[in-house]
Amino acid sequence: MTNVDVVVIxxxxxxxxxxxxxxxxxxxxxxxxAGEAVGGSWPHYYxxxxxFSPARYCELPGLQMPGDRDRYPTRxxxxxxxxxxxxxxxxxxxxxxxxxxxxxxxxNLWEVELASGETxxxxxxxAATGSFERxxxxxxxxxxxxxxxxxxxxxxxxxxEFVGQRIVVVGAGNSGVxxxxxxxxxxxxxxxxxxxxxxxxxxxxxxxxxYWVARSGVDRLPLGRRAGSSVGVLDAGHYAAAIxxxxxxxxxxxxxxxxxxxxxxxxxxxxxxxxxxxTGYRPSLDYLPTAAFAADGYPLHRRGVSTALPRLGYVGxxxxxxxxxxxxxxxxxxxxxxxxxxRRELRTPLPLRLERPLAEVRS
Numbered sequence: 001m002t003n004v005d006v007v008v009i010x011x012x013x014x015x016x017x018x019x020x021x022x023x024x025x026x027x028x029x030x031x032x033x034a035g036e037a038v039g040g041s042w043p044h045y046y047x048x049x050x051x052f053s054p055a056r057y058c059e060l061p062g063l064q065m066p067g068d069r070d071r072y073p074t075r076x077x078x079x080x081x082x083x084x085x086x087x088x089x090x091x092x093x094x095x096x097x098x099x100x101x102x103x104x105x106x107x108n109l110w111e112v113e114l115a116s117g118e119t120x121x122x123x124x125x126x127a128a129t130g131s132f133e134r135x136x137x138x139x140x141x142x143x144x145x146x147x148x149x150x151x152x153x154x155x156x157x158x159x160x161e162f163v164g165q166r167i168v169v170v171g172a173g174n175s176g177v178x179x180x181x182x183x184x185x186x187x188x189x190x191x192x193x194x195x196x197x198x199x200x201x202x203x204x205x206x207x208x209x210x211y212w213v214a215r216s217g218v219d220r221l222p223l224g225r226r227a228g229s230s231v232g233v234l235d236a237g238h239y240a241a242a243i244x245x246x247x248x249x250x251x252x253x254x255x256x257x258x259x260x261x262x263x264x265x266x267x268x269x270x271x272x273x274x275x276x277x278x279t280g281y282r283p284s285l286d287y288l289p290t291a292a293f294a295a296d297g298y299p300l301h302r303r304g305v306s307t308a309l310p311r312l313g314y315v316g317x318x319x320x321x322x323x324x325x326x327x328x329x330x331x332x333x334x335x336x337x338x339x340x341x342x343r344r345e346l347r348t349p350l351p352l353r354l355e356r357p358l359a360e361v362r363s
Contacts, residue, residue, distance in 0.1 A: 004028045005346060007112050007122040009099050009287070011091075012040015013328050014316025015128035016082060017060050017335035019091040025343055031091060032114070034098035038086045041132040042079045047158045048182055049075040052174060052202070052234045053329065057210045060085055061332040070208070078328070099287045102127075104309065123311060124342045127299075128335075130316035131326040133284035137277055141256030146275070148260065153179055153278040159186045165273040168262055170253070172197045176278030177233050180248045189248035192262075197250060198232035199240045209234060210329075219324055283317055304338040311345055313338035 008018045011033035022029045037043070051058055056069040058078065065073060065081050073081070086093055101113040102125055112120040135152040143150060153175050165187045169180040172193035180191040191197070202209060213219050233239060243250050254262040261272035285292070285299060292308050294300050304320050306312035315335045316326050324330030 003121045004030050005122065006124045006126060006342065007032060007110070007120055008126045008128050009102075009112075010040060010127070010129040010133075010316075011035075011038045011086065011093050011095070012042070012128070012130050012132075012316070013060065013082060014130045014326075014331045014335070015040070015126075016085055016091060017331040018126045018128050018313075018315045018339065019093070020061055020085075020089055020332070021335040021339040023089065023091075025339065027343065027346060029092065030120070031093040032097040032099055032112070032120070033093055033095045034115075036095055038083045038093060038095070039079045040082070040130060041154075042075060042082060044154065045075050046153070046156045046179065047075070049178075051075075051078060053210050053327070054208050057208075057214070058328040060328065061336070063088055102287050103289055108310070110311070123346055124313070125311065126313045126315060126335075126338060126342070127285055127288060128315040129284045131283050131318045132281045134282045135277075136280045136282050138279055140275075142263075143257050145259050146257040146261075148272055149274040150257075151274065151276055153276055154281075156276060159183050162187050162274060166261075166271060167274045167276065168192050168254070168272050169248070169276045169278055171278030171280075172233070173278060173280065174233050176276075177235075177239050177243075179276065179278060181239055181242045184242065184247040191243065191248045191250045192253045193250060194253045197240075197243065199235045200232040202234045202236040213323075219322060219330075288312075304334050305341050311342060313342055 005027040006022060006029040008015050008029060008031040011031050015031050015033070016038070019029065019031045051073050054070050055065040055067065055073050058073055059065050063085050098115040099112055100115050103111055105111045110122050110125050112122060112125065135154045137152055156179055159182055162183055163186045167183055167187050167189045169176050169189060170192045172195065176191065177197060180189050183189045200209065204212060252265055254264050256263050257275070258269050261270045263269045283299065289309065292299055292306060292312065299314060299317065300306060300308040301314055304314045304317065314320060315338055316331050318326045320334050321337065322330060325334050
């Protein structure tokens with residue numbers, strides 16, 4: 001059994017920020033990552049994804065993203081940056097270590113169980129599996145009888161496999177709009193939303209909106225976990241122009257699915273090959289005890305510190321302390337706050353030891 005002061009679960013942006021914050025605290029820790037490499041959800045996003053924040057607003061504490069810091073990085077650049085970050089700081093990451101259970105034990109300790117059957121005993125846990133690991137798939141009327149392809153945008157990679165299809169993309173956020181516009185180049189696409197898409201200028205007065213948000217202090221306001229849903233789609237004009245031109249067209253959300261397509265509120269039923277749900281994500285925290293959650297399934301916490309269980313912290317939850325809490329530019333600040341709290345709780349060190357060396361980062 002490996003004993004450490006703190007176990008961090010997840011080696012995406014939130015877990016890396018937590019691990020960095022634990023450096024030089026005097027607390028031993030390990031980061032347990034289910035996958036084969038560092039990066040969290042980033043390697044699994046669609047190929048053409050470009051971040052809507054300039055590089056200077058996509059950085060973790062202590063290391064700049066290389067290249068022009070005013071450019072908009074790609075998915076692959078984000079993945080490379082996160083892996084470089086782990087290697088640069090020599091963070092103690094164990095890959096292929098999926099956590100399947102976390103439970104409190106006697107002596108004010110936690111026991112972390114891995115899929116391999118191994119257990120790790122620790123004094124504190126930081127759940128850093130973020131907000132983008134579990135796709136949200138709302139139940140649609142008639143979906144059990146739909147014979148076409150129903151998929152979440154997390155499964156989408158590139159347009160080549162959809163050439164010539166009739167497609168409906170559900171969702172009015174950045175991903176839904178970007179994927180719908182991309183697919184409209186090779187397919188007949190409709191963007192189905194409950195309200196018109198709300199576009200926000202990407203570069204007011206020629207300067208990226210994130211500069212204005214940071215300068216105004218909005219980035220630090222405690223806006224709550226649903227604040228991000230009201231941000232709208234950041235656009236320099238390309239996406240609004242595409243929808244205005246009908247590529248894709250935008251319609252009110254359909255009534256339900258039929259065996260071979262969709263039934264619109266107004267108009268006939270229509271055959272549809274593929275329905276893509278761009279309906280967001282939920283925190284992936286199934287390994288925690290049920291006592292950690294409120295009745296709605298959301299973790300009970302105050303600014304990233306559990307209010308239900310002792311020495312349990314979170315990094316990467318939406319709206320954890322402010323609007324960017326689940327984003328690259330926000331997880332570092334939140335991680336430092338959570339680690340400061342846990343360090344106060346763990347003032348009296350226990351004689352913990354490592355029975356075998358931690359695995360090296362696999363990238």
